[in-house]
Amino acid sequence: MSLKKNVSTSMDELVGLCKRRGFIFPSSEIYGGYNGFYDYGPLGCELKRNIKDAWWRDMVHRRDDMVGLDSSIIMHPSIWKASGHVEGFSDPMVDCKESKLRYRADQLFFAPVSVAGSVIGYVTVLEAPDQQELAEAAADSLKRKQGVQGKLDPLVLRDYTEAQPKEYALIPSPATGKPGSLTPPRDFNLMFETHVGALRDASAVAYLRPETAQGIFANYKNIVDTGRVKVPFGIAQIGKAFRNEITPRNFIFRSREFEQMEIEYFISPDADWRQLHQEWIKTRLDWFVSIGLPRESLHQDVHQDEKLAHYAKACTDITFRFPHGQQELEGIAVRGDFDLMQHQQHSGKSMEYFDEASKKKYVPHVIEPSLGVDRTLLALLTAAYCKDEVDGEERTVLKFHPRIAPFKAAVFPLVKNKEPIVERARALYQRLQRRWNVFYDASGAIGRRYRRQDEIGTPFGITIDFDTLEKDGSVTLRDRDTTEQTRMSEDELFSFLEEKIDS
RNA sequence: GCGGGUAUAGUUUAGAGGUAAAACCCCUGCCUUCCAAGCAGGUGUCGUCGGUUCGAUUCCGUCUACCCGCACCA
Numbered sequence: 001m002s003l004k005k006n007v008s009t010s011m012d013e014l015v016g017l018c019k020r021r022g023f024i025f026p027s028s029e030i031y032g033g034y035n036g037f038y039d040y041g042p043l044g045c046e047l048k049r050n051i052k053d054a055w056w057r058d059m060v061h062r063r064d065d066m067v068g069l070d071s072s073i074i075m076h077p078s079i080w081k082a083s084g085h086v087e088g089f090s091d092p093m094v095d096c097k098e099s100k101l102r103y104r105a106d107q108l109f110f111a112p113v114s115v116a117g118s119v120i121g122y123v124t125v126l127e128a129p130d131q132q133e134l135a136e137a138a139a140d141s142l143k144r145k146q147g148v149q150g151k152l153d154p155l156v157l158r159d160y161t162e163a164q165p166k167e168y169a170l171i172p173s174p175a176t177g178k179p180g181s182l183t184p185p186r187d188f189n190l191m192f193e194t195h196v197g198a199l200r201d202a203s204a205v206a207y208l209r210p211e212t213a214q215g216i217f218a219n220y221k222n223i224v225d226t227g228r229v230k231v232p233f234g235i236a237q238i239g240k241a242f243r244n245e246i247t248p249r250n251f252i253f254r255s256r257e258f259e260q261m262e263i264e265y266f267i268s269p270d271a272d273w274r275q276l277h278q279e280w281i282k283t284r285l286d287w288f289v290s291i292g293l294p295r296e297s298l299h300q301d302v303h304q305d306e307k308l309a310h311y312a313k314a315c316t317d318i319t320f321r322f323p324h325g326q327q328e329l330e331g332i333a334v335r336g337d338f339d340l341m342q343h344q345q346h347s348g349k350s351m352e353y354f355d356e357a358s359k360k361k362y363v364p365h366v367i368e369p370s371l372g373v374d375r376t377l378l379a380l381l382t383a384a385y386c387k388d389e390v391d392g393e394e395r396t397v398l399k400f401h402p403r404i405a406p407f408k409a410a411v412f413p414l415v416k417n418k419e420p421i422v423e424r425a426r427a428l429y430q431r432l433q434r435r436w437n438v439f440y441d442a443s444g445a446i447g448r449r450y451r452r453q454d455e456i457g458t459p460f461g462i463t464i465d466f467d468t469l470e471k472d473g474s475v476t477l478r479d480r481d482t483t484e485q486t487r488m489s490e491d492e493l494f495s496f497l498e499e500k501i502d503s
Numbered sequence: 504g505c506g507g508g509u510a511u512a513g514u515u516u517a518g519a520g521g522u523a524a525a526a527c528c529c530c531u532g533c534c535u536u537c538c539a540a541g542c543a544g545g546u547g548u549c550g551u552c553g554g555u556u557c558g559a560u561u562c563c564g565u566c567u568a569c570c571c572g573c574a575c576c577a
Binding site: 011012015016019020026029031032033034035084085093095103104190210243245246247249254309310311328390391393395412414415416417418421443444445446447448449450451452454461463465466467476478483485 | 504505513514528530531533534535536537538539540550551566567568569570574575576577
């Protein structure tokens with residue numbers, strides 16, 4: 001058997017396999033599909049559930065400092081005002097009609113150029129550390145081109161969102177340098193709106209949550225008051241989130257409805273957050289490896305200070321080599337006390353915590369490891385997808401870790417026209433089924449049945465043959481990745497599977 | 504949102520202005536003592552809406568979805 005590395009898994013192949021085998025379907029496909037939404041089929045929902053279960057077990061059940069939460073998707077609209085999503089979770093965009101380029105209005109700066117109080121034109125610069133100098137140079141060149149004498153008045157840069165309607169026609173496009181080709185800024189809030197109650201007026205507006213994290217902050221006080229938790233501790237939540245993305249793309253990587261697994265880990269303001277941050281990064285990297293992502297496919301993207309959001313002290317993304325490029329899987333941010341302070345201010349409720357150990361009162365800071373379930377699933381599919389050759393025949397294999405494989409094992413009677421073999425196989429299948437999600441298949445040649453399971457990532461095939469009945473009761477266990485076979489007793493089989501799947 | 508491309512069975516493809524095909528897959532039966540075997544049978548298709556036409560899956564337009572590039576991704 002020769003192995004080919006899956007160096008260039010193409011997204012097309014993956015999408016095709018997902019659909020063909022029932023992992024993922026386009027949403028509403030019978031009506032032509034619906035951009036940005038996907039459905040998880042029989043195998044996909046098992047895979048997804050296994051990912052979430054593994055995360056919950058490892059991050060919540062197997063730790064002493066974590067508790068869980070399941071908050072509502074629609075929450076009081078004030079939550080999103082406090083969090084900044086109503087104001088800030090939007091990107092006003094500007095298009096240049098001539099060059100077809102698009103800019104974020106808040107990253108595009110302009111200023112009227114005036115000499116001795118009279119405006120001779122406008123200049124535009126893109127956001128940059130030296131934008132003031134660039135603008136002044138542009139203004140200078142404008143003055144010379146127009147042959148105007150005199151000293152330039154000081155330039156006052158404003159971003160494009162502050163432009164007056166009458167100025168739109170005067171501001172030059174950064175691409176062409178000519179005025180008049182920029183559109184007015186178009187506002188785009190990424191939150192889905194809905195209405196709560198019978199009235200559909202402005203007072204009834206509510207939002208589908210764009211992240212699960214705010215549900216955690218909103219319940220922080222409840223959990224501190226009732227949960228017998230002590231800082232440092234974390235609250236974990238898994239749930240759907242919704243963002244009205246401008247351009248969903250790359251299959252389930254960026255969709256409008258997706259599922260998050262988020263932790264808010266509350267720490268003392270005096271704690272060594274740099275070290276705790278590093279510990280979380282390691283914890284999360286190890287976890288990805290434990291569910292089957294190769295360590296060498298994972299990288300860290302450390303955000304530079306100037307790239308950080310205003311509420312973050314540090315942020316490191318864990319990225320993965322997806323078919324469409326090296327992209328973010330999980331963000332691990334140090335958010336300080338921004339969110340709790342915002343909610344304290346907007347709700348008027350104290351978010352202070354009394355620390356018994358230090359006898360101090362404070363609002364805790366947080367470290368936020370936040371990842372997408374769907375992205376994790378896509379990463380696992382990408383990593384698992386392989387094409388092998390077995391005896392000259394190409395086969396497609398999903399080399400899932402047994403922990404997350406949709407089916408843990410498949411049971412086959414070697415032939416189906418010998419009733420005792422079939423009976424014995426069904427009996428074993430039913431025994432296994434009490435414990436794991438397993439599959440039974442009696443149709444077709446045994447080799448075909450193995451290949452079918454290879455393609456959906458079932459790690460083990462168990463075959464009942466004549467020796468099982470006539471000799472020692474042993475069964476054949478066939479390994480998906482090596483295709484090697486081992487005979488073992490049913491008792492040995494159970495302890496083998498237990499070790500491989502549940503450890 | 505802009506530009507380009509694509510859309511025929513579950514998959515990969517063929518096809519012609521006049522009853523739409525093949526291979527593989529899938530299902531059933533027979534056979535089969537470990538890697539997609541064989542035999543017999545079977546299900547299933549022109550993305551949407553509109554126009555031209557006696558007749559459109561084919562020509563034209565619309566919409567939708569997908570792919571590539573640009574832009575975007577607190």
